[in-house]
Amino acid sequence: MxxxxxxxxxxxxxxxxxxxxxxxxxxxxxxxxxxxxxxxxxxxxxxxxxxxxxxxxxxxxxxxxxxxxxxxxxxxxxxxxxxxxxxxxxxxxxxxxxxxxxxxxxxxxxxxxxxxxxxxxxxxxxVTCGGQATIPIVAAVSQVAKVHYAEIVASISSKSAGPGTRSNIDEFTETTRAAIEKLGGADRGKAIIVLNPAEPPLIMRDTVFVLSELADQAEVEASIARMVAKVQSYVPGYRLKQRVQFDVIPANAPFNVPKLGPRHGLKTSVFLEVEGAAHYLPSYAGNxxxxxxxxxxxxxxxxxxxxxxxxxxxxxxxx
Incomplete structure (x- = not known):
C-alpha cells in the first residue's frame, strides 16, 4: 500500500x-x-x-x-x-x-x-473562511457556558475576494450562521462579511461577539487560548489581536436576541487577525x-x- x-x-x-x-x-x-x-x-x-x-x-x-x-x-x-x-x-x-x-x-x-x-x-x-476563523472561538466559549447568541464579522481585503467569493456572499452568510449554531453551540448565530478596499491591502480581521450564561471569565479566556493554539497548529498566522474583553449584561438590562427574546449574562468580545503563509497568495490573503x-x-x-x-x-x- x-x-x-x-x-x-x-x-x-x-x-x-x-x-x-x-x-x-x-x-x-x-x-x-x-x-x-x-x-x-x-x-x-x-x-x-x-x-x-x-x-x-x-x-x-x-x-x-x-x-x-x-x-x-x-x-x-x-x-x-x-x-x-x-x-x-x-x-x-x-x-x-x-x-x-x-x-x-x-x-x-x-x-x-x-x-x-x-x-x-x-x-x-x-464552511467558509469567516467560519474557519471565528467559530472555534464560539465553540471555546460553549465549552465553559451555554451560548445564547454569537455574532461574527469577517473583514477581508477586497483584493483577496475573487469571483467565487463575490458570487457566494449570500451562501457565505447563511452557511456561516448555520455552522455557528451547529459547531459553535450557539442558540442563535449571525454572520457578516466586509470587503475592505483599503490600499495597501489589510490582512483578514475578525470580530466575535458571544453572549452566554454567566461564567468564570478566567475559565472562558483559558478555553479561548487553548482553541487559538489548536487553530495555530495548522494556520500559523492565526492570532488574537488583543486580550479577550468581557462585559456583564445584567438581568434588568438584557439584550434582545432575534427569535430568542431578552437574554442576559456574559458578553465575550474577541478580536482576531489571520495572516497568510504566502505559499502562493500574498500574506494579506489570510481569508x-x-x-x-x-x-x-x-x-x-x-x-x-x-x-x-x-x-x-x-x-x-x-x-
Whole structure:
C-alpha cells in the first residue's frame, strides 16, 4: 500500500493554486494527482502543468477521462456552491472522498480544531473562511457556558475576494450562521462579511461577539487560548489581536436576541487577525489561507484513514 494518496483539485484559481502548493510542500499523506479547470488559458492550469501535474480544462468530466483518475481517492472542490452540486453528484458515484471549499454545505461542516477527528463523511464541507476563523472561538466559549447568541464579522481585503467569493456572499452568510449554531453551540448565530478596499491591502480581521450564561471569565479566556493554539497548529498566522474583553449584561438590562427574546449574562468580545503563509497568495490573503490550510488538514486526515483502511484490508487478506 502506498504511503501517499493522490488528490485532485477542481478550480485552478487563487484558492486551488494555493492549495496545490500546500499539498506539494506540507501534505503528510497526500500528493497531487491532477488539477481541473474549465478555461484552457487558466494560469493555474499552466502552473500545474509546469510542475508535472496532469491537467484538464474539461471540468469534472475531463477528470474522469484522465489516466490518473483511477488512482485518485480525494478531490478538493475550490469552485462555487452551484458548480459543487454537480461535482458532488458525479464524484460520489466513483467513491471519491470530496472536500468542499465552497459554501454548498452538502456534507457535514468541518472545522479541524473542533470536529475533524469525529467526522468521516463522503463529502466534507469546510464552511467558509469567516467560519474557519471565528467559530472555534464560539465553540471555546460553549465549552465553559451555554451560548445564547454569537455574532461574527469577517473583514477581508477586497483584493483577496475573487469571483467565487463575490458570487457566494449570500451562501457565505447563511452557511456561516448555520455552522455557528451547529459547531459553535450557539442558540442563535449571525454572520457578516466586509470587503475592505483599503490600499495597501489589510490582512483578514475578525470580530466575535458571544453572549452566554454567566461564567468564570478566567475559565472562558483559558478555553479561548487553548482553541487559538489548536487553530495555530495548522494556520500559523492565526492570532488574537488583543486580550479577550468581557462585559456583564445584567438581568434588568438584557439584550434582545432575534427569535430568542431578552437574554442576559456574559458578553465575550474577541478580536482576531489571520495572516497568510504566502505559499502562493500574498500574506494579506489570510481569508484564503485559512480555508486552504483547513482543507489540507481535512484531506490529510481522510488520506490517513484510507491508508490505514488499506493496510487493515491487506492484513485480513494475509490472515
Amino acid at each position: 502506498s504511503d501517499k494518496v493522490k488528490a485532485a483539485i477542481i478550480g485552478p484559481g487563487n484558492i486551488g493554486s494555493d492549495l496545490m502548493i500546500k499539498v506539494l510542500r506540507n501534505a503528510k499523506y497526500l500528493e497531487m494527482g491532477a488539477m481541473v479547470g474549465v478555461d484552457p488559458s487558466s494560469d493555474g492550469l499552466a502552473r500545474a502543468e509546469r510542475l508535472g501535474i496532469p491537467v484538464t480544462s474539461d471540468g469534472v468530466e475531463g477528470l474522469l477521462k484522465l489516466d490518473v483518475f483511477d488512482k485518485i481517492d480525494v478531490v478538493f472542490d475550490a469552485t462555487s456552491a452551484g458548480a459543487h452540486r454537480h461535482h458532488d453528484e458525479v464524484l460520489r458515484a466513483h467513491g471519491v472522498q470530496i472536500i468542499d471549499l465552497t459554501p454548498a454545505a452538502i456534507g457535514p461542516y468541518v472545522i479541524p480544531a473542533i470536529n475533524l477527528e469525529s467526522e468521516n463523511a463522503p463529502n466534507m464541507n469546510m 484564503l489561507d485559512i480555508m486552504t490550510s483547513a482543507a489540507l488538514a481535512c484531506g490529510d486526515m481522510m488520506a490517513r484513514r484510507r491508508i490505514a483502511a488499506g493496510i487493515a484490508r491487506g492484513l485480513q487478506e494475509l490472515a
